[in-house]
Amino acid sequence: MTHTATAPDTAAANRYENRLLLILFLAFGFVFFDRQALSFLAPYMDRDFGLSNAELGTLSGVLALTWALAGMFAGRLSDALGRRKPILVAAVVLFSLFSASSGLMGGFAGLLVARALMGTAEGAVLPMAQSLMVEASRESRRGFNMGLLQGSSAGLLGGILAPLVVVWIAEAYDWRVAFYVTILPGLVIAALIWKFVREWSPRTPVAPAQEKAPAVKVPLGQVLRLRNIVVCMLIACCYLTWFVTIITFTPTYLTEVKGFTPGTMSGVMTCLGVAWVLWGFATPAISDRIGRKPALIGFTALAVCCPLAVVYVGDPVLLGAIMVLTYTGLGCFTLFMATIPAETVPRAALATALGVIMGVGELAGGFLGPMIAGWASDQWGLQAAMFIAAGGALAVVALSFALKETAPAVLRRAAA
Template identity: 75%
Template sequence: MTDISTPTPAALENESRRYENRLLVILFVAFGFVFFDRQALAFLAPYMDKDFGLSNAQLGTLSGVLALTWALAGMVAGRLSDKIGRRKPILIVAVLMFSVFSSVSGLMGGFVGLLAARALMGVAEGAVLPMAQSLMVETSREHRRGLNMGLVQGSSAGLLGGILAPIVVVWVAEATSWRTAFFVTIIPGLVIAAVIAKYVREKPPLVRTAATDAVADAAPAQPKPAMKDVLKQRNVLICMLIACFYLTWFITLITFTPKFLTDEKGFAPGTMSGVMTCLGVAWVLWGFATPGISDRIGRKKALIGFTSLAVLCPIFLVYVDNPVLLGALMIVSYTGLGCFTLFMATIPAETVPPGALATALGVIMGVGELAGGFIGPMVSGWASDQWGLQTAMFIASGGALIVVALSFALKETAPAVLRRRLATREAV
């Protein structure tokens, strides 16, 4: 007769913590390579000019079409995931597809072909974030929720897309060609998909409290919230608007800054790469610091304060000519990517019921990408062709300024802050 012992609560808790950290590392790398692939085009644009002669409007269109398909895919994948109750299979397929389509960009011989390749890449990449953040929030302990989600969405993209991408793709392009730089992007994606298949679970190993146990037990009997019910949530609507203008800030900056530094500032490719790497350093730093700070001071205060700094980032690009000083100011002011986790993942996750989580994340990301990611860079590219590339920088700054104003309409969701407020009211 076999003796089957039941794991103690302490053993289960230890297993859960180990899985939380393991999942964090896997999703960190997965979403980081999404942005490695997405950023590659902007860094390779100066090299592609010899073959394509891209105008600012065409460069904006290439960025915009990826955002368009990213948006549509994110909304569809999020809703599908909530309906079938599965995240992992969608995530694996998405990672495989974006790796393949990113490398296909290196095969294209004209603008139309490149446009098609970027559109297909966006279809795959759009599903990654709603799946990754849904898995992460279900596994995270309350006091680490913002930090974990910030590392997955912010710091990962900064490290791999902001620091590693400009160094690697510029080096490969200099040593071989811009086409080869696209080709090598397929390898990490294949490895990541295999790791997800082996180590990621559909559900976390432990639900940690009696309250969340009750919610989990009741969830299967509850109808899935309709889209209209999700959109009735005030925070969801405000986060959708914030996403539109913050994506304008972000996509405009990552699309036009490399060309602005080389064409308008006259920086050599190596100097441009160095300044862009400073953006990546800031991306990593603020990607986890901003959500981590928001766990303590509140989501709303953090969003208002750090976005106010982000308003200055494009202004510094226009008016500061010394590359060393400019790099330092980029590290201080490129705070927006830490804020992305708040309005695109953490605040919605703390606002909607679990059965609507991926839907909410998908629709906020989708609407933001449509307006700020698709329309924003095309308008900025057209305006830059008319009045110079500095126009794109002013458009980006204006987008962040509007976000500051919108953030005042949010309802606070940080659990620690809400508990302090409740304790204060009870004391009074």
């Protein structure tokens, strides 16, 4: 007997889209809460461990390394199995446990192991979350939804709440306690994913016979022959250098070079979080209308100015205001890491494409970038890290001209 798929219930599909967005918003937001915590706690950890700039960069880099490898492996595994949800649940549970383990370590080597394990779990979250979200989204809200999920969530929880919460806990109790607070939220989010997230979106219903059918495999080589995928990989390398270098070294730069108090530093870093939330959804939403390519070029040109402001602007209030206006890159992340690839490859290769782009970017920009910036800072001062970050964003501007436009509304206007 042949099974046929029925037309989706639009109201039910819209409700599921909004519920999924909320759950995945919280999931990826807490991933970045954990990832950001190390940078904000570095001044406190330095009192116990005496971390050099190179060691701080290595702690950031090893998480990016295992994040990258896990992302590529999980994306390929997900497409091979045709399943996202079990991998996502396991990843959320494990990153919560591994994050808390950082507070148990007694030295640099232990922290290195804890951060490596944490990256192994966290790397699987984004490819799974974005793959689920893109299928559940209305075309008119695709960029907006994916921007909220990846950009604004990380900005709100990792950029605004993280510096306020972890610095307060470190001041009131101890920096180790700040790592312990992530266990409960992670377990709650994993339970929500298990209960409410579906393997298939009601917006793209699948017949019962198809749900258990073997997944159609798309060779990796076929994915890598697409120009947009290759360009997005190169952009990811440069943009991760910009991002990870800024979040790793700015807190230390503000306290050690500019002499800001921990409270003032926390306030300035919170401005980055405000910008992260704002541009995290605004940039992809604007790209839904003007196109992915011009949005990426324009907002990245602004992002070049952000690390330069850290070096040249001395007043913390003015610096915070400039950061809000120029920390636009996190909105662009959604475009080259998720939206453009999702509009370029078939569903059967979606998680693979997202995992490869994220993985290669994390390897080059997230792993090697902060290590090189840390070494350069030990040689020539912390301002070297900020110049490296600005150079990464400038390279993205040049690379973005090679992209093919994918925004549906823009393509329809061009065809008309």
